[in-house]
Amino acid sequence: MAQPVGIPEPETLSGTVEDIICYKSDSGFTVFDLNAGGELVTVVGELGAVETGEEVALTGNFVSHPSYGNQFKATLCERKLPATAGAIRKYLGGGSFKGVGPALASRIVSRFGDETLAVLEKEPMRLAEVKGITTKKAAEMAAEFERAFGIRKVMLELQKYGLPASIAVRVWKRWGMASMEVIEADPFSLCHPEIGLEFPDADRIFSEKAEPDDSRRLKAGITFVLAHNLENGHSCLPEEKLLGAAASLLGTDSGLAAALEALLDEHRLEIYDNEGRRFFYLPELYGAETSAAGRIKLMLAGGEEPAPSVEEAISLMEKELGIEYDSLQRKALKCALRSHIFVLTGGPGTGKTTTLNALIRLLEEMGESVLLAAPTGRAAKRLSELTGREAKTIHRMLEVDFRSDELHPTFRKNEKNPLKCDTLIVDEMSMVDTLLFDALLRALPFSCRLILVGDADQLPSVGAGNVLRDIVSSDIVPSVCLDRIFRQAAESRIVTNAHGIIRGELPELGAKEGDFFFLPRATEADAADAVCSLVCKRLPEAYGFSPVTDIQVLCPGHRGKLGTWNLNLRLEKLLNPADKKKVEFTYNGATFREGDKVMQIRNNYDTVWQRDDGEMGSGVFNGDIGVIERIDRSMRMLTVRFDDRKADYPFENSGELEHAYAVTVHKSQGSEFEAVILPLFDKSPRLNYRNLLYTAVTRARKFLVIVGTEEAVAYTVRNNRRTGRYTNLRPMLEEILPGGGL
Numbered sequence: 001m002a003q004p005v006g007i008p009e010p011e012t013l014s015g016t017v018e019d020i021i022c023y024k025s026d027s028g029f030t031v032f033d034l035n036a037g038g039e040l041v042t043v044v045g046e047l048g049a050v051e052t053g054e055e056v057a058l059t060g061n062f063v064s065h066p067s068y069g070n071q072f073k074a075t076l077c078e079r080k081l082p083a084t085a086g087a088i089r090k091y092l093g094g095g096s097f098k099g100v101g102p103a104l105a106s107r108i109v110s111r112f113g114d115e116t117l118a119v120l121e122k123e124p125m126r127l128a129e130v131k132g133i134t135t136k137k138a139a140e141m142a143a144e145f146e147r148a149f150g151i152r153k154v155m156l157e158l159q160k161y162g163l164p165a166s167i168a169v170r171v172w173k174r175w176g177m178a179s180m181e182v183i184e185a186d187p188f189s190l191c192h193p194e195i196g197l198e199f200p201d202a203d204r205i206f207s208e209k210a211e212p213d214d215s216r217r218l219k220a221g222i223t224f225v226l227a228h229n230l231e232n233g234h235s236c237l238p239e240e241k242l243l244g245a246a247a248s249l250l251g252t253d254s255g256l257a258a259a260l261e262a263l264l265d266e267h268r269l270e271i272y273d274n275e276g277r278r279f280f281y282l283p284e285l286y287g288a289e290t291s292a293a294g295r296i297k298l299m300l301a302g303g304e305e306p307a308p309s310v311e312e313a314i315s316l317m318e319k320e321l322g323i324e325y326d327s328l329q330r331k332a333l334k335c336a337l338r339s340h341i342f343v344l345t346g347g348p349g350t351g352k353t354t355t356l357n358a359l360i361r362l363l364e365e366m367g368e369s370v371l372l373a374a375p376t377g378r379a380a381k382r383l384s385e386l387t388g389r390e391a392k393t394i395h396r397m398l399e400v401d402f403r404s405d406e407l408h409p410t411f412r413k414n415e416k417n418p419l420k421c422d423t424l425i426v427d428e429m430s431m432v433d434t435l436l437f438d439a440l441l442r443a444l445p446f447s448c449r450l451i452l453v454g455d456a457d458q459l460p461s462v463g464a465g466n467v468l469r470d471i472v473s474s475d476i477v478p479s480v481c482l483d484r485i486f487r488q489a490a491e492s493r494i495v496t497n498a499h500g501i502i503r504g505e506l507p508e509l510g511a512k513e514g515d516f517f518f519l520p521r522a523t524e525a526d527a528a529d530a531v532c533s534l535v536c537k538r539l540p541e542a543y544g545f546s547p548v549t550d551i552q553v554l555c556p557g558h559r560g561k562l563g564t565w566n567l568n569l570r571l572e573k574l575l576n577p578a579d580k581k582k583v584e585f586t587y588n589g590a591t592f593r594e595g596d597k598v599m600q601i602r603n604n605y606d607t608v609w610q611r612d613d614g615e616m617g618s619g620v621f622n623g624d625i626g627v628i629e630r631i632d633r634s635m636r637m638l639t640v641r642f643d644d645r646k647a648d649y650p651f652e653n654s655g656e657l658e659h660a661y662a663v664t665v666h667k668s669q670g671s672e673f674e675a676v677i678l679p680l681f682d683k684s685p686r687l688n689y690r691n692l693l694y695t696a697v698t699r700a701r702k703f704l705v706i707v708g709t710e711e712a713v714a715y716t717v718r719n720n721r722r723t724g725r726y727t728n729l730r731p732m733l734e735e736i737l738p739g740g741g742l
Contacts, residue, residue, distance in 0.1 A: 013041065013058045013072055016087065017050050029652050034058075034072070045074035053091025055080040076159065085109050088116045098144050099137075107131060120145045146177065154179045161205045163190075163197070170195050188220035193282075199224035199249070212252045218259035221250045223268065226282050234726040235289055235434050235464040236272065236279040241726075272728050279728055285464060288438035292467075293732035295441040299340040299450065300476065310334045313362055329355045332480035337362060339478045341450045343429075343471060346482030347457065347502065348698050349495035353386045355482065356425070356453060360387060368422035368449075373397045373440075375431040375461075376623055379670035381643060383427045393621070394426070394436060398443055400619055409603070413443040421448060428670045429454035433463025434729070456481075457502050459666055459695045460725060462622055470729040477733070492516075494704050498697045501690060506717055507697075509710060515700075519707045524561040524681050527707050531567060534677050534705060535661070536574045543675070543703065547575055548597050548627065550674035553662035554696045556687040562679040562708075564662045571661035572596060583631040585638075587654045594631055598640060599660035599667065600624040609647040620647050623667050625660050665696045676700035680708035680716060688716040 015036035022031040030047045033040050034056070043058060050056060060074035093105030100108075111130050112119045119126050124142030128135050155168040157180055167190065174194050175182045182189050187206040190197040199220050210217045225245045229237055237245070243260070247253040260280070263269040270286035272279045281289070314333055318324055325333070332355050336342040346352045363370050372391035374380040383391035397419070399412035413419055424444060426432065429452045432440075444450060452468065460466045471477050485499060493516035497507035509518035519534075521527040531553060539545045553571070555564045576595045578584065584593030592598070600620045607620040626642035636651040649657070665678075678696045682688055693716045697704060706713060 010059050010075070011061055011072075013043075013060070013074075015041070015056065017052050017054045017056060020050070020052060042071045043074050044071050045077070047074055047077040050077065051091055053087050053089075055087070076162070078156075078159065085113050085116070088114070092116070099141060100144075104130075104132075157183075163205075167195060167197060186216045188216050191220045191224060193227060212250065213254045215255060215259050215262065218246070218250060218255055219263055219268070222246045222256070222259060222263060223282065225249060226269070226280065229726075230282070230285070230464045232725075233460060233462075233464055233466070235285045236281040236726050236728060238726060239278040239280060242280050272732075274728055274731050279726065285434060288434045289465070289727065289729050290732060292434065292438045292441055293729055293735075295444075296341060296471070296477065296733060302340050304338040305340070310337050310362075313365065314358070317358060317361060323354070325355070325358065326351070326484055328480060328482050328484065329358070332482065333359055333362065335478050335480055336449075336451055337366075339449070341452070341477055343452045343454075343468075343477055343479035344482070345454055345456050345468075345472060345479065347455055347495075348498055349485045349492065350482035351484070351486055352453065352482055356427075357387055359451070360389065360425070363423050369420070370423045370425065371397065371419065371421040372425050372427070374427045374670065375436070376428070376621060376670040377642065378623075378625070378672075379428040379431070382672060391427070394432070394440055395619055395621065396617070398439060409439075411439050411443065414439075415442050417443075418445045419443050419448070421445070423449040423451060425451045425453060427453045429468040430456065430458040431461050431670045432467050433461040434465030434467060434727070435463060437465070437467045455698070457691055457694055458698070459669055459691060462666060462669070464725075464727075465729070466725045466727050467729065470727055471733070474730045474733040494697060494700050498694055501694045501697060501717055504690070504717060504720065506714055509706075509713065515703050516697075517705045518710075518713070519705055520709060521681075521707060522709075527679055527681055528561045528567065528570065530707050531562070531662075531677055531679055532570050532574060534707070535571060539675055539677075539703070539705075545675050545703070548661075551677065552668065552671075552673040552675070552699070553677045553679070554665050554668050554699060555662055555679060556665060556682070556684070556692060558664065560682070562681050564658075564664055567662035567679075568659040572659055575661065583633060585631060585633065585651060585654075587651055590654070590658075592628055592631070592638065592654060592657070592659075594628055596628045597660045598626060598628060598657045599663055600626075600642075600656055601658050601667075602656055604653070604656055607647050607649065607653070609642070609645045611645045617645075620656075623670065625663075625671070665692050665699075668699050669695065671699060672701045673699055674701050675703035676705075678704065678706045680706055680712040683712055683715040685719055685721065688712065689719040689721045690717055691722065693717065 013034070013036055015034040018033040018035045018040065020030070020032045021042070022029070029045070030050060031042065031044045032050060034043050045060065057078040057080070058072065058074040059076040060072055063071055063073045089105050089109040092100055092108060093102035107130050108127065109116050124145055125138050127133050127138040127141055133141070154172050158168045158171070171179050171183070171190070174192065187209050188199070188202050189195075191199050191202050202220065203217065222242065225242060226237060239260075243253065243256050246256055250256070260269070264271060267283065270281045270283050272281065272286065310333070314325065314330055329351055332344055336344065336359055344352065344355065360370055372383055372387060372389055373394045374383050374391055375394055377393055380391045380393045395409070397413070401410045401412050426440070452471070454468045456469050456472050460469065472479055485495060493508065493511060493514045497516050500507055507516065511517065519530055521530055535547050535551050535553060539551055540547055545551050553567055555562060555567065558564045560566065576593060578593065582594040584591055600622060603621050604619070608616065608618050609620065610616050620642065624642050626640040628638055629641050629646065630639040632638070638649050638651070638654065640647050640649065640657070676696065676699050680688065680693075
């Protein structure tokens with residue numbers, strides 16, 4: 001087959017590893033110097049933990065790095081153990097083996113010569129023959145060499161299939177010395193979530209090892225379908241949907257039902273029967289959903305708390321503050337103070353913040369300690385501004401354990417080490433997914449009151465589940481929905497149009513003043529031009545908005561002229577063009593430069609940050625928006641400022657960032673922006689629907705412009721498809737416990 005145009009032919013390079021410059025154990029990314037026939041060459045790539053003194057045969061290409069000069073970027077690495085005593089001495093004494101330095105390496109090689117590595121691999125206890133090595137020391141060293149040779153063996157075997165070192169590292173962490181036995185018995189075990197090999201890749205690699213109806217293949221395909229649908233927000237799938245999707249993926253339905261039952265028997269799947277319809281879960285999601293339902297029902301079982309003087313306290317507060325709460329606000333305050341768990345919902349301008357502030361004041365006057373939390377940094381910061389009290393992200397409050405090797409985060413705050421508070425208030429609950437909600441409930445003291453605040457008409461969480469909507473729709477948790485628009489808020493057309501949209505009413509599009517505008521355009525190209533003009537010139541000049549920090553373009557999707565991909569390319573060129581004074585770099589096809597507005601697109605619990613006051617911490621989360629302050633080519637690092645904190649990223653982690661001049665509406669949840677520009681042109685049932693438009697409109701604090709066509713706006717309002725998600729939290733909450741209680 002001819003090489004594609006523009007892609008260079010792969011080259012080969014052989015030699016001995018002289019020095020390890022950099023090694024990342026989590027990804028296998030390695031930088032080392034290679035002695036290639038007397039010439040020293042710098043090699044980079046995801047090659048795993050190569051060792052000093054090893055002989056390697058590499059496949060890749062020479063590239064020119066702007067700071068480091070010529071390098072060999074390797075894609076494959078065949079490794080050979082050193083064969084001569086001199087090379088073995090360097091290999092053992094290079095610092096890669098715990099407890100073995102140059103002097104001890106010399107003594108070992110002096111005793112065993114060219115046979116040293118064979119002895120270490122097959123008869124490691126013979127190390128006791130070396131002067132100064134006791135039997136106990138020999139046993140410790142034997143375990144170290146067994147580990148090192150085991151990792152190497154796994155890497156060598158998986159390299160045969162073209163799998164990167166990062167996969168091999170995770171395989172070793174999961175199965176250790178039994179790794180190859182596990183893989184030989186079931187190649188599709190590499191699709192385990194902790195390993196991360198996608199089923200289609202495994203299916204392609206191991207197609208000769210498994211027939212289409214091989215039970216191992218079928219099981220892997222089924223679990224892949226469930227894992228893949230977590231990304232679509234489903235915590236589970238009904239049996240017919242799961243089998244249909246699996247049959248489509250696998251190209252066969254033969255044996256699928258039996259494979260499904262086998263997965264249940266092996267406890268690799270769990271099942272929930274909802275009135276005769278069977279729903280299948282991955283164990284972690286099943287555990288989280290059932291645990292959350294059980295804990296909520298325990299909170300409800302305690303009944304109402306006595307609060308005899310609530311009415312008097314509310315009236316006294318009204319007199320002191322010079323305000324008057326309406327009937328629903330008073331009801332919310334009384335209900336919250338009498339309940340172990342309470343939900344407060346409402347759209348913009350309905351007095352949620354006023355009610356929340358009154359509730360906090362009443363609780364504190366009762367002598368209760370109150371904690372405030374929100375799902376994202378931006379939402380927590382906004383909650384702090386609205387209440388005048390400290391609010392933390394849920395992750396920070398629960399104290400993420402960054403040392404954990406678990407697939408999902410673990411928290412130091414849990415059943416054994418609960419939070420210290422009498423009441424916990426969580427804002428922006430629509431963004432909280434099932435796994436995070438379960439972790440939060442586990443960290444609550446038994447006597448703690450939980451108050452959930454949000455807007456059930458917002459889009460659901462990015463993660464799996466539909467927690468707020470399921471709780472509200474169950475009708476068993478005390479809740480109040482504020483629906484009166486107060487006079488001051490009613491002056492905002494953003495607020496009034498948002499409420500009209502959720503009722504299915506077309507927003508008023510012809511206004512020439514106020515905070516809500518519509519800019520009609522006949523073509524997508526014209527609309528894209530208008531968006532760029534609004535961001536870069538018209539709004540900054542007319543209203544003084546910063547095009548980077550104040551204005552946010554929100555798009556229904558990624559594709560097309562009005563999608564995030566195209567608009568980000570255009571806006572970057574206009575707002576932050578290439579400049580010799582600005583450092584930039586390209587990674588996996590994406591170019592980042594100093595001054596770029598970027599967004600974190602997945603949770604990373606290991607990324608270290610520092611606040612302006614010097615406080616250190618870890619964790620940057622999906623949806624966090626910042627600006628690249630500095631790019632350091634020599635250190636291969638970039639620094640991103642997220643509001644009041646800065647985080648450092650190695651270049652190889654920059655795949656976790658995307659340009660954020662334009663972001664999807666889904667990614668904007670929990671944030672508010674001074675000005676929002678929303679392009680609406682398509683009439684796609686999947687992208688243009690009512691609560692997506694409602695969410696976009698309510699992200700604007702002071703100014704909103706819709707750019708597109710009236711037909712697209714009208715279609716979006718009429719399309720009342722909910723973001724359908726398969727979950728069972730609601731029926732689990734509605735179940736009656738033995739004895740007749742909830």
